[in-house]
Amino acid sequence: MLYAEQIETVLQRNEWTKVNQKLLAKMISEYMYEDMIKPELIESKEWSSYKLRITDQKFYKYKAKARYFDSYQVDETSITVREGYEERRATSAIEFLLDIQPQIGMSSETAGHLVKELNHTLLADAHMLKEASTPSDQLISQDYAQLEGEMAGHPWITYNKGRIGFGYDDYLQYAPEQQKPVRLLWIAVHRKLASFQSVQDLTFEDLVYEELSPDERERLYHKLEIYDAALEDYFIMPVHEWQWKNVIIQQYSEDLANRLIIPLETGDDEYLPQQSIRTFVNQDHPLKKHVKVPMSILNTLVYRGLPAERTLIAPQITEFIKGIYEADSFLSKECRVILPGEVASINVPQKHYEQLKNAPYQYLEMLGVIWRESIYGYLEDGEQAITLAALLHEDIEGKPYVQSLIDKSGLPVEEWVDQLFKVIMEPLLHFLYQYGTVFSPHGQNTIVVLKDYKPHRLAVKDFVDDVNISDQPFEELDQLTSEIKSVLRSEPPEGLTQFIFTGLFICHLRYLARLLDDHTLMDEKDFWHALAKSIHNYQDKFPHLKERFKVFDFFKEEFTKLCLNRNRMVDYGYEDGDDRPHASEYGKVKNVLSLWKK
Template sequence: MKICDTPLTMLTEENWIHADKQLLAKMLQEFIYEEIFVPDVLSEENGIRTYKWEDKKGTVYHFQAKTRLFDSVSVLPDSIRILKNDDKDIPIALSLLLSIQEEGKMSGSTTGHLVREYLHTLLADTHIQEKSKTAEKLVYLDYAELEGEMTGHPWITYNKGRIGFGYDDYVQFAPEQKKQVNLSWIAIHKNIGTFHSVEELSHDQVIDQELGEEARQQFTKRLQAMNVQPEHYYFMPIHLWQWNQSIVPMFAAEIAKQELIPLGEGGDEYLPQQSIRTFVNMSNKEKYHVKLPMSILNTLVYRGLPGERTVIAPEVTTFMKNILENDSFLKDECRLGLLGEVATMNVDQPTFQAVKGAPYQYLELLGVVWRESIYNELKDEEQAITLASLLHVDHEGTPFVSKLIEKSGLTVEEWVNKLAKAILPPLLHYLYQYGTVFSPHGQNTVLVLKDYMPERTIMKDFVDDVNVSDQPFPELKGLSDRMKQVLRSEEPEGLTQFILTGLFICHFRYLSDILEEKEGFSERTFWGIMRGEILSYQQRFPHLQERYQLFDLLRPTFTKLTLNRNRMFDYGYEDDDDRPHASEFGVVTNALHAGVAEKTGKVEAK
C-alpha cells in the first residue's frame, strides 16, 4: 500500500479532539479510583464534586465528577479545564500522563512506551467514531458482528495499544475494522507438536470438520510433493500476522528440517472477536471458534497461548462440564452453557524452552484452541450478546442496554432483576459448591436474551481463566496432578476477586452508572438487586454456610485491584517469565455490603 492509499479519512481534527477529551475523562476517573493521583475537592452539590489538581509544573486540572459507589467517580468530559498547560501540541490525555510522571513514580521508559499505547488507542478511537452504528441497529446484530462494534476494555485506559501491529495490520486485523479473513494452515511434524482433545475427539475428526475434504486433499498432496509422509504431520491453522512476525523468524530451523511446512489458506471466512486472536467462522457458524496466538502486547499482556494451559484445556473442559452435567441446579434451573475448548495443539520453541527465566511471550508462540461454537448452544428464539455490549453507548449518546430494555417491554428494575438471575446463580454455585471460578468479565461472559430479556448465561475461555480454591474441598479431589500444577490455586479472597473485581468492578460498576445516568435508575437499587440475588442463593443452599463466610462477597471492604497502576508503577514493560497480574493497592468499599445497597424486597438470609 502506497502512502497516499493509506485510509486516513477518519483522522479529522474534530474526531481527534473528541477522542482525546473522552480518553482524558476516562483517565481522570480511573486514576482517581486507583489513587494514582488525589485531587482536591473544591465543592460538592447534589452528588457532583468539583475537583482541582495541580501538577509539579503548575498545570492545573479543573473538572467535575459524579460520585459513585465502589469509591468511584464518573467524570463529566465537558467540565474539564486545563490551565497553564504549556504543551499546546501534546494531546490533553497525554499531558495528564506527563503530569503523573512529574510526581516521580513513573520511569521515562515506562512513560514513553505508555505514550505509544495511548496514541494507538486514540487512533483506534477515531476509527470507531467514524464507523459506529446506532444502538437501534445494534440490537439486531449477530453475536459475532456485535463484538466488532465494541470500544475496548472499560477500565484499562490504554485499551487498544496493540504493540506489534503496524497501521496496515490494524486496518486489516483489528476487530473494529469488521473485516473477514481466511486463516492460514501449516503442517506440524508429530515430533515437535502435540494434539490434545476431549476423550471422544481425534485430530482427524477436527480437521475433517474444519478444513473439509477438498482442502485436506490439497494440503496432503502438497506434503507428498515435498517428499514427506503426510501421516507424520498434524494440520493446524495459524494467523498470517503471527506467521510473518514470529514463526518464520523463530522457527526457521524447524522449517529448514521440514518439521514445519506452510500449506496455504483455508476456504472459510472468519471474523475476529474482541480479543483479536479469537475467530468465529462466518462461512459455517456451526464450526469451531478458533483461538490463535498473536504476539502483540495489549491490555497488560502479550496475546499468545500459554503452552502448559493450552495442553490441559480439554481436560479443564471435561472437569467443568462434568460439574455441569451432574448438577441439576446448574443444568436444569440455571441452564448454564459452557463453550468447551475441546481440542488444542501446542508447539514449543525448543531454545526458548531451554532458557531459564525466558520472557513468557516466547513460550506462547505457536498453538491453537478449538472452542465449541456459540451458535450450537443457542435454543430457538435465543439471541447471544457479549456481556461487554451492555456498556456500549452509541455516538448519539444512547446506551445499547437502554434499547434492549425498551424493546423488552419491561421496566428497568424488572430487566435488571432478570439480569441478576441470569448471571449470578451459576457463578455463585461454581464458587461455593465447587471452589471453582470463571473470570466472568465482559469478554468471557455471553448473555443469552429472549425477546430482548436476559434469559441465561454462557461462559467461555477456560484455557486462561478457570481457577480453583486452595482449600481441601472434597469437590476438588478429582483434579489431576497436572491440573493442580497448571491451574491457579487461590486463597479465599483471591478466588472471590474473580467475581468481586472481574464482574462487579470491571463491568457492573459501569453498567449501574449508565443506568443511573441515562435511565434515572438508582445505582443503590441496582446493587440492592445484586445483593438480594446473592442472599436468595444463600438461602437456597443453607448447607454451604461456612463457605459463604469463607468466600464473603458481602464484606464491608475488600482489597482493591488496580490495572492502570500495574502498568504505570509496578510492572511497567518488564519482560518476565510470567504474565503480570493485577496490582493490589488499598481497599475499596463494597456496594454489596448491608447498609450500602437499598433494600429491594428480597428476604435477608438468616
C-alpha cells in the first residue's frame, strides 16, 4: 500500500516548513537551556539577537527572549542561516542537528538514530498540523481519554514522537493523536511461566469477572478447551496487537510451541491509547480498569516496555501509597486527592534473556500487564479530569486551552492560577515533607480534576514507575519492606526534591508560565510568585515540619540542572544498556523561587 492519499494530504511544502521551523525553535531553545550550544549575544533587548557559528562560512541568527530558570524562548519566524554570501530562512531541523553535531560532541551513530527520530517526529507534527480542527473553546468540554489525543507530546524533549519500531501503518493505526480505538488481544499463559500479583481482596478470578463479559469468558475458555488445556493451569491476559506481531511471537516461540502461551482471541471492548502509547482507557465501559501493556518501541528516551521488577511489585506500592492517604486526614479529607491504584499485574519473563547477565533492559520488559483503577470511578457529579499536559495545548488558531478554561470559569487569571497551585502543590508537598515520598508529577501522571472549569482536586497515577523515597531516616518509611525499598529509587534530599523541581517546575510549569505571559494573561514573574506563595501557604499550615522544609528546600538559589535532550544526544546515545537511562546532570540552574525565600 502506497498511502498516496495520506502523503498528498499531509506532506505539503508549506506545512513541512511550518513544523520544521517550530521544531527548530524548540531545539535551539532547549539546547541553549541544556548548555549544548553557546550562541553569541549580538544585541540585548526584550527579544535579543543571537548568532550561532557553525563554521567560518556558516552561522545561524535568531531572536530569543530570556525566561526564568535560565531558559530561552526562540522566535521561530526569526531564524535564518547564512552560508557564504547567501542568507535564507532556516527551514530544516535536521540540517541544524547535523550542523551542531561536531560542536556538541555527538557521535555519528547517535546522530544517525536521532535523524530517524526527528523525521518520525516531524511527520507526526505534520499530521497534527493538518488534522487539528477542534477549537480550545470546544475542547474544554472534551472527555479525558479523547483529550489525550489532542496533545502534541513532551514539551521539553525535541524528538518527542520518535517511536522507533512503528511503521507508517502502525502510526496511522496506533498513535494517540490518531484517536483510533483498538481492541486488545487475549492470550493464556501457563502459571509456571507467569506470576500474578494484586492488592489484598482482589483475586485473579475476581479481576477476570470484572474485566470480561460472560460471553467473552465463555469464548476464551472454549479456546483453551480446544487446546486441551486446563483452565486452572493458566492466566489469561491482554496484549497489544503490535506487540504480539512484532515481539511476542518471535521471542516466545518456544513457549508457544510448548503451549505455555496460547493465543485466544480479540476482546470485545474498545480502548483509546493515551500519550504514553502503552496505556489504554476503556471506551465501552469507562469504569473498567485502565490497561497498561508493553509496546517495545523506543520513544522519549526509553523502550515502552514494563520493567519486570516494577510490574511484580506494583500492587504493593499501591497499598503503600493508599495506606498513607487513608491514615492522613489532610490528604483524604481536606485535599481529597485521588490515587488511581495499580491493583493487579502479570509478568511473563523470557527465560533466555532472564538468564543472561546484564541483558539489555528492553528484552526484560516484553510481556506483562498492569491494571490500574479508572479515573472515572473517582469522579463526582460535575467533575472533569484533564491531564496537566492539556494546559499547554494551543488550538490551530493559537488560542490556549487554559485560556478557554479560565474564560469559562469566570475567575480572574490570578485567582484561577492560585487555585491550580493550591490543588497541585499541597498534596505533593505533604507526601514529600511528612512521608519522605515523592511522585514524579510531570504532565501525563498529574491529573487536574476540574469543577465548573476551575481546579478542584488532584489525581496522581503511575506509582510503580514514578514514586521515589527519601534516603533520610524518616520513621514514616520504617514500615516499608526490603522488597519495596529494593525497587523504589531512594534519593538524597536534592535528588528527591528534583522530582518536583524538575518534573513539575522545569518540565511543565515553565512552559505554562511562558504561555500565559505570551498571551498577556499573566506576567511570568507573577506566575512564579504565586507558586512560591502556594509553597509558603502549605508550610504555614504545618510548622511542625519546619526541619524538613530545610531538608527539601525549594527556595535555594540554584539546583543541579537535569537534562533530557543531552542524555540521548551526548551522554547515553542509543546504547542498549541493562538499565533505563536517567536524566543527565550538567551544571546548575538559577532558581527564581529564591526571590521569595523567607
